[in-house]
Amino acid sequence: MISTKKHIQQLVSLLNEKGVNDIVISPGSRNGPITHTLVGCGLFNCRNIVDERSAAYFALGLSQALQKPVALVCSSGTATLNYAPAIAEAFYLQVPLVVLTADRPDYWIDQAESQCIRQENIYQNFTRKSISLPLGESDNELWYAAREINEYLNVAIQGTPAPVHINVPLEEPLHDLEDEPLPSVKPIELPLMNLRLADQAIEKLANSFNQAKKILILAGQQTPNPGLENQLSELAKKTGAVVLKEHLANLNDPAFCSSIDLLMTGLLNENTADFQPDLLISFGGQFVSKSLKQFLRNNKPQEHWHLSLNTDHFDTYQSLTQVLPLDASDFLEQLTPTVSEKSNSYQLRWQEKEKQVNQIRDQFINQTDYTDLRVFDQIRQFIPPNSYVHLGNSSPVRYALICQAPTDAFFFGNRGTSGIDGSLSTAVGFASTTNQLNTVILGDLSFFYDSNALWNKYISNNLRIIVINNRGGNIFGLIKGPDHSPAFKEHFLTEHSFEAKGIAQAFGLNYLRAENEIEVTQALTELYAPNQQQAVLLEIFTDSEKNSQTFRALFQAVKQ
Template structure:
């Protein structure tokens, strides 16, 4: 058989990957990757996704990996195109998602020679990619062909074992690159043997071995808490965590954002991060050990809690990575999640009455919080970002199969607070927590599930990835993009730099904790007044005052007056070198807030995407109904004044946690009763206290 050598080797790679289970490949256009592109194009049973921009391609593949749970291949040409994939690879590395990155390259002898579109691609992703293969130039020999098949099998295995993650495969090609440029003849007998070798693969995941037992780390008398952070957990792992919790009466707190099959009916604590806002709740955490799965917690409350925890903290990590700042009380056990939970399930079943009481009590407190939260957000409202997020859950109540994707920065934090209200599968990019590639990732999730999908995204993240709208429109992906436009990087208003702008010190905030900015209000406003139906609701909305550029006049005046009062007029700060007065307000707006000033609806229209602005709850409800009646790429935009919205969110949260604290006001009495061993059943005790 006469063929092109580059193309034939590429066919061997592609056929082997398909046999091992590859379903999806994302391909960006280029010349040097022609053999790979044509080899993938020849496979009819494969889902092929042509994507112009490499950065979008990488994140789209990430979304496919999230939704399908399987490795996804990504193909690009040589040069800077390779670097464009790096952000998605970083996210995949930190999220433990399997991407097989196939980068075409110029021949090695052209490196460092000034040759066009040639960079050193060797180990370019080394810091965020644990496995690297350089296939070298192809050779026309049966031994070389067999080796290509073997290496491809290793590539697949390393993408899923012992843990999921990205694998970089660098493939140099010499010209000619096109399949029609015949330069090689393959013996038919050799071809037959190669086909038999590929067909001999089982087409199933490689087996995983049990590595260690950790059950001996937990004594039968010890009070233990388990926390599940962000990770790509399997449904089987979640099921076994539920069995472990029920069998040993050990609470399992779920911080991972997405719903997995069966998760809603499992005995998990879902509001752990929110409950940590309550000092009374933290008093009850009389645990001897905490076991942590996963990393990259969305809740800052959990991160701070772990940093201050002075008892034993066992960190489960398949890669042996630490959790937070090193400390003497922390122990990292290198073991994969499934092996760890199987080991824990094999522990002795004896446990103390103290453990049973704590287990029942924390679950009841979790329910108390949920009940108060549901009551606070029972009405559809767009008066703040967190109420809008709760409203999304309400509008999707009868659509539990619909995936929802939350962008990083404020959207995911608002979701984190009302996560209990969602019955849907929820996805986030919390590996490296960047705001890049969000639209492309959500598009990949929608494509992987073959379902309409809702994306909640901020204005900066939208701006950063708006070229992915071409991908969404071109593939007609049924993505409802809910754009929260609060005038730039509003998350910085939650950080110490904002207090610096206001002329306040952060001396009492050494860890950079999020602080309430309720002091920005003219007068103290209660949670009940915020929650209640009153005319003040209308003054909070940015979108009811178009004549001020979308900002409510009262709020605009309030913001400016407070900025000037705190910083400009009353206490001018001078530069230590020049002696000139500094304007921290302008610095904050210029270097942190960074409002783009863009008309996002016109941007969407340029890509042929349907769009509308949401100015009322009725508008929001209608937009959701229209989208699900006829799913198509759609942008809906809701505008907020970030400072006013923050005040309202603070009041709502303070009202809820105050109600929880009232329910726990006699907790010291409970502890004293327990210590005297005159304890009644925790269920009855809490029921009596919370009537």
């Protein structure tokens, strides 16, 4: 049974034609015609999550895991506003969400009608395209709607993926059904293109590359791509180029440098001109490291090439000279055969410095007392190979990036906008469709903020949640400034005495607890035991003041 509304039948049929078959629905009446049709036709994998904010983050994680668009469906009014944080995150992470919001007819807008707000272009700053479909069902209106829907679904995945918004005004009756198949529709195809630079352009770039003596490549956040890693390794070996990456770049070649913040601190006592690049090449998402940005802004390269299918003019380091409309793999495929072999002296300089700071780090961790730093080093030793790790924002992602990466793990995190509000929901969505173990590491505030992530029936047995409970937002004790303010404890640290046990029990999760190093080891052993066949939450308690002192002492040790 599907809705009798022809424009809804057409919308759903086009979703099916375009392969958008994974749907996250939040319940409501105004979106009833869409829900009836998606569920009733039997062609879609429909999930239901009540909390729209959590549902949108869930869809983001699901899309990342599936590597394809996922559609969201909600009712009208403030339900639509609750999608906004995740849509912004998806926009900056370049994740293709298809956002379907039900709406009142436009003649009821601003007329004191219930559950009715100004929804047209509501996400205009965070979507590639946004449209309100026509209300009527004349032949011309259906033709126009079909054309626009085709374009929007194509745009979501063409070039740089991004969210698109389709607002759907609906008149009553909303729940009239008929036992009919979906109508046939005409999809408009947009083939994916493999872009190439002209030979003359590649020759010019190769000449500039060959003239540069110090080449630095920044690999930003990206999904795992073994082929790209092999290409980068080949270029680095041939030319002595340095590849800097964080765990979120999902590159594991040991020749690449990953201890970014420690490296930047270690360079304070070096001649920075020895490390300043002549040529900087960047691709992928954002870096977490603030000190890397400061280093490159203070030690600008002569040239900076940024690779972006969407021609984004990201001048993060204030030295941009070229925007190349290619993905990294296509670019390296063209460039590497055309460049000359070079000395690896610049590469060795970076590698030796990293080796030095890593030795200081490892010795410091081995000698330090029980704090967050020690806990994160314990965690990374237990994370299984070929599993997924989801890093919460603020202090968890920073501690994880300081420590050595677990062997052959894949890293994800909401670093598009870097908020603490949806990390758990995103991880739950991702884990719901994978077979491997998924570990999500969160701070206490992030967990409590997003605890509704557990309020659905899609919590998979492969989910391992680790909450670092240091009784507040410990990030504000790590950065300079807030801890000297009289407002620190209440308005920055947000000191509290809450624990996660009751939440775990309410949502049927196994619960583990640890308050010292021995208990952490025991709990991690149980968390990752082969016979652990249920989702588990491990809460680890640490002291925020000791955490801050240890964190600062580590960087002081590296600086000396």
